[in-house]
Amino acid sequence: MPPLEAWEKVLVNGETFPGTVHGLVGCVGCHGGTQSAEKEVAHADMVVNPSAEADGVCSQCHPHITASAETNLHNNLAGYWTVLEARGASPHKLGEAFSNHCTSCHTTCSDCHISQPNSVGGGFIDGHNFNARPSMTRNCTACHGSRVGNEYLGKHEGLMADVHFRQGRMDCVACHDGDHMHGQPQNCIECHEGPESAQLPPPDHRYSGAQQPSCEACHVTAATKQDDILMHKLHGSKLSCQVCHSISYSSCDGCHVAVSAETGNPYYATEGTYFTFLIGKNPIQTYERPYEYVPLRHVPISTTNFEYYGENLLPEFNNVETWKYATPHNIQRFTPQNQSCNYCHGNAEIFLTADKVKPEELEANLDVIVDQIPPAILSADQIPDVFGP
């Protein structure tokens, strides 16, 4: 996505915006500053992003939404600290690195509803009109582009776009609705009355708590084995949906971060990106995610990611797997896996076995490595008669 010109980033649509509810508030009402024809005077003490603090001006009219901002992962980035601290990182030692390289992912109200995120240069999307529904390509995949965006939109050569986009033309919000994005789990608890819901802690990771969204919420007959598809009846919740309905997705190795000696700007360098489709043991098997097998994606972590900032900053590196629970966004109705039993059964190629893991990461991945490949199906007699009388 090409960056906007400087003027384009701040050009207000004079025909539509002033008459909107937010337009009637007036510029100074949210941004402060001074009414003056002189730019320097007008911009003195101006607040560029009034939504930077969620309990600021937005909360005056939208308190029911901003109330959950504190626990919203887009806002508090708690997901990062959950895995970093699990690997032994201390905020004291890693604070500078986090500030330089991770906080750019912090998302404010306006990053979804008014402007493009700063990570792609910022700028109004629609002349400062507020979009209740964020733009898929200019908001969501502006940040979630290299993996989710490219997979969902079919930008990888030879890999088809997700069927929800290809045939359903569904945007991100079609599944990830406002309640999910704003971190308001109370709506989920109404249906998901599981034991974990009794005392639901604030989410500390994107896969914590109820699945938001879940495939099963729409594909009810598959989830309840009420369709005529043999594999749904046989495998049930033993496999996550993506095991049978995803195709190859990208994995990454070591993302090394540093500050440029030349420019003083933070930068990163990843060791490599490659396509994988590997089934492994579910590292976060819970009531909400009961699957025994899931696709695993290698995340760009290594013991030396933060070595620019100090030695051994991830002292408990092996506490967390490097092949992580994944939900690739490239769902297909038909995949090689669901065309024959023996594409998976007896086929070690598509399972995460020890030989596919770097020796220095073996210990971290012991819980997800598949030791015994499910045996090949040699005869129809081996298939239980699930349709029985």
Added chain:
Amino acid sequence: MRILKTIILTVLLLALLTACQVEPTLVGEPETTQTEMATLTETPTAAPTEIALNPDPEEVQSDPTPEVVDECLNCHIDKQRLIDTAKPEEEVVSENEGEG
């Protein structure tokens, strides 16, 4: 004599009836409420000279209210002005390598 008595009695009777009669000007006059009284009291009576100066109330011009000028919008809806006043952006060459 009898005729004289009749005349006197008739005159007295008429005098009595006249005394009991309600004052004709008050009959049928609507009661005036306090609100209406207040309105009437407060309604300014135009002096004849003023009426002559402004014969048509429709043409009375109220004091012009100064239009609120939004300086922020004036500038930010003006593409050319934004181009002219934009601070040149430093081109930041990304030093990142690989996918983020």
